[in-house]
Amino acid sequence: MRFGHFFYPMNFDPSRDYEAIEECLLEAELVEQLGFDAIWIAEHHFIGEAVYGDPLVFAAAVAVKTKRVLIGLGIVEMALHNPVQLAIQTALLDNLSRGRLIVGTGRGSNYNAFEYVGFGTTVAEGRKRLLEAEDLLVKAWTTEDLDYRGEYWQVSFPSVRPRPYQKPHPPLARACLSDDSIMRMGQIARPVLFRGRSVEAVGKSLRLYRETMQSSGFDEATVENALDNSWFWYEMHLAETDDDALDGFLTASERAGRHVAEMRERWNPKDQEVNVARPTLPRSAYGPTPNTAANENLIGSPERVAEHLRLLSEVGVRNLMLTNRGLMSKEETEASLRLLSEKVMPQFR
Numbered sequence: 001m002r003f004g005h006f007f008y009p010m011n012f013d014p015s016r017d018y019e020a021i022e023e024c025l026l027e028a029e030l031v032e033q034l035g036f037d038a039i040w041i042a043e044h045h046f047i048g049e050a051v052y053g054d055p056l057v058f059a060a061a062v063a064v065k066t067k068r069v070l071i072g073l074g075i076v077e078m079a080l081h082n083p084v085q086l087a088i089q090t091a092l093l094d095n096l097s098r099g100r101l102i103v104g105t106g107r108g109s110n111y112n113a114f115e116y117v118g119f120g121t122t123v124a125e126g127r128k129r130l131l132e133a134e135d136l137l138v139k140a141w142t143t144e145d146l147d148y149r150g151e152y153w154q155v156s157f158p159s160v161r162p163r164p165y166q167k168p169h170p171p172l173a174r175a176c177l178s179d180d181s182i183m184r185m186g187q188i189a190r191p192v193l194f195r196g197r198s199v200e201a202v203g204k205s206l207r208l209y210r211e212t213m214q215s216s217g218f219d220e221a222t223v224e225n226a227l228d229n230s231w232f233w234y235e236m237h238l239a240e241t242d243d244d245a246l247d248g249f250l251t252a253s254e255r256a257g258r259h260v261a262e263m264r265e266r267w268n269p270k271d272q273e274v275n276v277a278r279p280t281l282p283r284s285a286y287g288p289t290p291n292t293a294a295n296e297n298l299i300g301s302p303e304r305v306a307e308h309l310r311l312l313s314e315v316g317v318r319n320l321m322l323t324n325r326g327l328m329s330k331e332e333t334e335a336s337l338r339l340l341s342e343k344v345m346p347q348f349r
Contacts (some may be wrong), residue, residue: 002319002347004076005031005337007058008192010256020051021058023330026029027213028062031069034341038102040231040321043077045115047263051326056089063097074193074233074321075175077108078127078133080119083153087140095167098302101166101210104193105134106175107131110275114267119165123272128152141169157348171229172341178207185213188259189226193321196234199292200310203315210316219330228318235297236322238339239332242288242300242330243330252327298322302343309348 005027011020042057044050052058055073071093076086093099107126109115132150139146140160147156164170173191176182185192186209194205204290209230213223234254239245257280268274272318281295290296290308298305298320308313309320322340324333 001313001317002037003340003345003348004040004070004072004231004319005036006042006320006321006323007050007052007326008042008323010260011048011326012256014048014261017048017051018093020326024052024058024326025061025065026103027333027337028065028069031337032066034076034337036069036341037341038072038231038321039066039073040072040104040233040323042074043078044079044109044112046118046267047260049112049260056086056093058134059093060096060278063093063100065107066097068100070102070295072102072173072231072321073098073101073104074231075104075106077115077126078105078130078137079108079116079121079123081133081297083133083136084140084155084157084160087137089163090137090170091141091160091164094170095162097165099165099170100175101170103137103170104129104173104175105137106193109178111267113272113279114264115161116272117267117269123274138169138172173229173231178250179205182209183212184203185209186226187216188319189213189216189218189222191226191229192233194230194232196232196297196320198295199290199311199315201234201295202312202317206316231321232317233318233321233323235299235325236305236336236340237297237299237328238302238305238336238344240301240339242286242304245304245336246286248332249297249324249328253280253325254282256327257324268298302339305340306344306347309344313348 007024009024011019039062041055042050043055059071090103107130115272129152132152136153141164144159173193174185175193177195237245237249298308
């Protein structure tokens, strides 16, 4: 099992933006020292849901601060980017990181329609353009003397420079929530960035993904490679005791969730389709051991979190993207990361 640290740092106080960004860069160095396998970087705009805002600029800073960890974009909101410009930016990132880049894509936030509006587009338009945007991205990475004539983009140019460090291009993964989207990725054996859910739901999603690849004619090596490069996102916080971890993190998470919900209610346009975020499980829903039928996050003592990871490993989870959303203090976050590294991760290597 591989462990990724997911930077999803919520900061709703603009006066702390610089401090929060600096703390993220220090965390990047720490998680590499602690033996994590990857750092993942999100994209959100306008309300401090991801304080650094621009994942590509921030990823460049992480690339020069680190030497070993993979750097994953989780995700680039394709609805907000020109694919040719994105090809150039990610090719540069791939070179800066010496081939450590993973590009995760999606059409954009499922909950923040105001992000689309802020960039002059809509949820529906982002959905329509996604496949062509990804296609042009790959062709821009790999094609010389490109003449592309699509429905949304018509471009021609000699070559993207710099060329990607990885050949033929950085690994590409797609964020998926629904069974339909998981099946679409299975049909082309593309790695998936999954949203962590209950152990039972995760097992069902992985079976669907595997079976779709097999029924689509892919050999076992291709299936295994796709599974090896798919990741699950969970919120995570460890403390010495279950009560300390659960009470501290869930109280902060519920407070942040109310603020984000208020911003969505205020700024999401009423005439656009927007998903409603599922409610966070309350403290009372967490028993002494993980419940395989509940959408629990990875929160608790090292013993409780290790048991939860064993259950996830048994249903086929191989890679984790873990975040505390920047909701805990610098000291609490570092203590959590050290507990995970020292007392939990060695059990799954």
